[in-house]
Amino acid sequence: MSEKAIAAKQLVVDEIKGKIEQAQSVTLVGFDRMDVKEITDLRNKFRESKSEYKVYKNTMMRFAFQELGYDEFADQLTGSNALIFSNEDIVNGPKVAVDFRKEDKEKKEKLILKAGVVEGNFQTGEEMMAIASLPTIDQLHSMLANVLQAPIRRLAGDLNNSVSKIAIVLNAVREKKEANGEE
Template structure:
């Protein structure tokens, strides 16, 4: 192989390594058996959630993962592999891909990365069941508002009781 080709591949590995390091989560899938229309629809759904899906050679993914310090992914990088990177929402790629896989049985989740750690299929599936970022924030807000709401109800009840006595 020529030095130019080696340099190009090294640059690609460096680029993928940066994607691994910047990603809050990544989901690795086997897309074999999907039609072009299905892949296009999946990419569209992912793009709407600011998730980037790439088809990358397994040898490049393997080298990039090692450079990024992600061990244990070599067995995942076999066969046709696509990877969905998310730099913002941890839940989005897992949720979208798991939902899409319900209708497209050919789509198979092989593993992933969550917050810089290698994740199993079970962990990715569990992540997909969580609400998205906005849902989690609204749940947190509801929990934070509960004590204030309870105090308000108690004050209102006391005020109404005093009105009845008067």
Template sequence: MKEATLNKKKAVVDEIRQQIEAAQSIVIAEYSGIDVQEITDLRAKFREAGVNYRVYKNTMVRRAFNELGHDEFDELLQGPNAFIFSDEDMVSGPKIAEEYAKDNEEKLIIKAGFIEGKAIDKEKVIALSKLPSKEILLSMLLRGLQGPVAGMAQVSNAILSSLVYGLNAVKEKKEQEEAA
């Protein structure tokens, strides 16, 4: 029985380690006093954004981080913690967590985060939450790229129009000379 329990724990640690490796960003938040309806709504928001909200035993998460060579969270992993894994967009999880934490200060407290293989503190998680989403950043980039292209098209169009007007003027002049 003891070996079966140990194998189950190893499987959970492996699952956590895989989630850590696959995540664009991770938020570690302390939770307390969240009722069933609130947590259901919060999980739905996370799910819609492609974010995974999980509650694991701190010892399991600590072991998974330690296996990956990170011991920065050892002291933070105490008390009831939720782990928010953003797999698709690194901003989504922190943004939703920060919005909820701001409105429910005593129920969800952001402790730290993990991004690009590095531990980040609470302030950096909050700063990350203020960034625009990936889609908005891409649209901003496209608008920025579109401006010079549109300008070049307008200049090209003006040059072609001038050429057409010039050729038309030459044609009209030749027609007038032939008529006279």
């Protein structure tokens, strides 16, 4: 093999390593019998979720994972594979993959979550499926905001009720005084 070919392959390996190191999570998926339209639609869904679906040769992925110390991936790199890089949130990429699999029984067999890396730790396919069921960062922020607002809303409601009760009592006192001819 020529030095030029080796250098070109090393560039691909370096690209994969860089994407793995920068991503919040990486998911290795096996895809089988997917047509061009399905892959294009899936890529668009990944893009919308700020994730990237990229197909590389298994040997290039193997070298990249080995250079990063993820030897566990060697057994998973058989057949047609792709990497999903979740760039903003750990769950975005796996969630899109799991949602695609849920669309119908046939799609479940076409896209298989094999393994992944989350915060530098190797994850099995089952663990990546579990990660996909977690809420996104935006959903967690919304949940936290609701939890923090609940006591404030309750206090505002209680204060409003107290003011209403005081107004009712004062109005009753005024009416009584008016009825007695007092001012």
